[in-house]
Amino acid sequence: MRVQLRFRSAKLAATATATAVLLAGCGGSEEESGARGGPEKKTITVAGLPLADVAALHIAIDRGLFEKEGLNVRVQPVQQSVQALPALAHGQVDVIGGANFVTFLQAREKGTLATRVLAEGARNAPHMMDVLVPADSKIKGPRDLKGKKVAVNILNNIQSLTLNAVLGKAGAGLPEYRQVPFPQMGSVLERGQVDAVHAAEPFLTALKRELKARTVVDGNAAPTAGLPLSGYVTTDTFIDKYPKTAAAFQRAITAAQAVAAKDRGAVAKALPGYTKIKPAEAAAIGLPDYPATSSAAQLKRLISLMRTQKLLTKDLDPAAVLYQPAR
Template identity: 30%
Template sequence: MRNAKRTALTTAVAAALALTSSCSALGGDKPTAVAGSQLETSGLTVSIISTVDLAPLWAAQDAGYFAAEGLNVKIDIADSGAKTMTKVIAGDANIALTTWTLLFVAQSEGGADFRLVADATTATPKSNKIVTVPTSPVKHVEDLPGKRIAYTSKNAASDVLTQSVMRDRGLDRSTVTWVPVPLPNMAAALQQGKVDAAYMPEPFVTDAANTVGAIPIVDIGSGSTLDFPLTGYATTATWAQANPKTIAAFQRALIRGTAAVRDDRGLLERLIVKYAKVSETTAKLMELPGYGAQLDARRLQRVPDTLHDLGIIPSTVDASRMIVHQPTS
């Protein structure tokens, strides 16, 4: 079912997320910037999908960590991980936040030659779930075959991890009707009976529970998909080769931002309320994804290996070849 040849990046990696937000210039005290002449370029455009995955980047921008590295970071908001990658390929952005599954599919198909810059999030317990509602015919995960499942897009994490969970349980994936639904619309689609179940990350799990009484039937952040790599930052091989010092500066600032949100739940909540437009109540109640900045080749290899095992790509991709130099601290 998943072996059909995809011929273009935009169709292979269709919209994975559809949240919108506004990332304006940030205030606060700024550490003194290092000399920009140390970098290949001081201006850096980062294309993002505005989700809670961005908390470390917002923290780094807000606290002036990028400026301290001599970087003037411009945030460009796209409406999907596919489009952030497209912008990097076209030269409209330098670095993209994207979904790892979409990136490795594109790499496998020759859509571009990517290099992996930094990590962003992983699937921690209770942060990503397949949910249903009381009126749905789906009561347990074993009921999924033959039903309509909402996902964000083909080959996105919602697609790949739902398939992985079903495969692990010996369930027939070929009988599922996959229904692409933007994340903000999934709760309503469940309530209206347009789908029988839906894959949701936070904060949508918490919002759906509050608004339509959504009930989880399986926790994606457990079993074989525990700590599965979800999102991260990437660029093209050409840009990475030409700008190693600029990339290193971006990585160092992002590491500091990641440490900040890991150490301060209150800071993280304020950032996602401000930039991801999550309500204060949801921010306090939601389960957080795993935040990280430094890439590990063995862990990231799980993504292309899973894509290959599911028949989504014809052969696995060597993640280690794609990872740029990672800071040691």
């Protein structure tokens, strides 16, 4: 019997359809002139992933932190941040929440989309992004993954980047990666189409519950411990056109990140509302670290690792990537 992970995002269509929905359904945000010093655009759309990474986004909405800044934030669910890239480029989506940094750093380097990080969302932490195998698998540890088929949400991205680094440090060989959206990982693992899955929370906990899958690699091992993974990304065009809006969003999400960093209960309360994970599981899953402030030094670690694995061809200045509002 096929396991169906019960998440809203599992009902989304394939990438092309999801992109079309974003382009068709997220447009038309009314631009309003706020009071003096207020945001130029009061209603903004955020493409949000169903991951623990974006808990602060929902905390900010629930606690009125955006409203306090004069913003009305609408969330458009999306399975993969790359699905929202066309919509972001066309201004139909203003921000991508849970955007994996690898994709957006590559887009900036290549000049395909001038992206900027409004705020970090999540950093690597113990058992929030692990490699799982079926309970009866012969795979016992990192060295057993050499040549095996491992599912990742997006190819040549944050998951393979971090897992390659962990396996390299352990002296283990590399697997063969297969692109499988998080909501479908349970099905392909159960059918034996892959040998293992590299899953992030809350999908990680759901796979353990539904399939009795077990962990063979903690994705937070050296040298990726505490590495920046994802955040809230927009474009230079949006910032140039709406600087007060960008600053207001940054203030609200930074305040929410501080809440998430200190109050696990607030994260546990938010998770069931947008991931459909059970409340009891939300209180126990492995969460990422939620940095209250973004760090150029930490982002430099990610850029250096990407350079090592040839996912970037040149160094990027992390200070230029991180948005700093004018004083």
